[in-house]
Amino acid sequence: MELRLVSFALCPFVQRSVILLREKQIEHAIDYIDLDDPPEWFLQLSPTGKVPLLLVDGATLFESSVILGFLDESFPPGFQPADTLKRAQHKSWIEYGSSLLMAQHAMATATDEEAFLTHKQSFEQDIARLSEPLNEGLFGNPDEFSLVDAAVAPLFMRLQMLAEFNPQAAVSLPDPVRVWGERLLQRPAVQRSVVSDFADRYRDFLASKKSWLCG
Numbered sequence: 001m002e003l004r005l006v007s008f009a010l011c012p013f014v015q016r017s018v019i020l021l022r023e024k025q026i027e028h029a030i031d032y033i034d035l036d037d038p039p040e041w042f043l044q045l046s047p048t049g050k051v052p053l054l055l056v057d058g059a060t061l062f063e064s065s066v067i068l069g070f071l072d073e074s075f076p077p078g079f080q081p082a083d084t085l086k087r088a089q090h091k092s093w094i095e096y097g098s099s100l101l102m103a104q105h106a107m108a109t110a111t112d113e114e115a116f117l118t119h120k121q122s123f124e125q126d127i128a129r130l131s132e133p134l135n136e137g138l139f140g141n142p143d144e145f146s147l148v149d150a151a152v153a154p155l156f157m158r159l160q161m162l163a164e165f166n167p168q169a170a171v172s173l174p175d176p177v178r179v180w181g182e183r184l185l186q187r188p189a190v191q192r193s194v195v196s197d198f199a200d201r202y203r204d205f206l207a208s209k210k211s212w213l214c215g
């Protein structure tokens with residue numbers, strides 16, 4: 001199977017797939033595009049105009065959660081629970097992870113202090129909801145990797161960087177969530193899932209959006 005991932009270097013949704021590809025050591029190629037000036041071939045292939053796309057022997061997959069499911073089911077070992085209810089619950093939390101990524105982006109790109117603090121407060125409430133499945137053990141043994149891990153690790157990476165850019169961006173996290181994030185950030189597949197100058201590019205990107213945090 002020939003796999004080509006179409007990426008924008010800063011996209012957390014693409015990063016989910018890279019993490020899984022690296023965890024499973026699946027051979028793949030990555031094509032980076034500029035989302036401010038997307039090439040025509042990309043617009044032809046992507047119905048939503050969004051990355052990631054995964055090109056599989058020329059067929060096109062879109063939506064990060066679908067790509068995660070395809071890669072997991074096609075390349076053993078599988079990282080999803082066998083139990084159908086638990087598997088569906090994992091998918092629910094992956095979707096929740098997507099909404100957290102959007103909320104984090106809104107917080108990071110807020111252009112004044114008041115808007116930033118409003119976004120931060122609601123983000124802290126939203127991310128705290130992850131304590132519930134963690135406390136219930138829904139995501140399994142901490143040493144077992146799951147697709148939920150791949151889906152939320154980009155969130156923790158950006159939270160850590162934002163706090164380094166500006167201490168006011170440090171969000172308070174309930175212990176189970178904080179520990180989960182710290183554990184994920186230690187995984188080699190997560191550390192190697194972004195371009196080498198990611199932090200600089202991310203800060204420049206936020207500055208270009210007139211982010212209050214990086215102004």
Ligand SMILES: N[C@@H](CCC(=O)N[C@@H](CS)C(=O)NCC(=O)O)C(=O)O
Pocket residue numbers: 008010011012013014035049050051052062063064065098
């Ligand atoms: N629901 C999509 C979200 C992907 C997404 O929002 N990608 C952003 C970059 S991080 C994008 O391509 N934006 C371009 C646009 O909205 O025109 C997924 O999970 O794959």
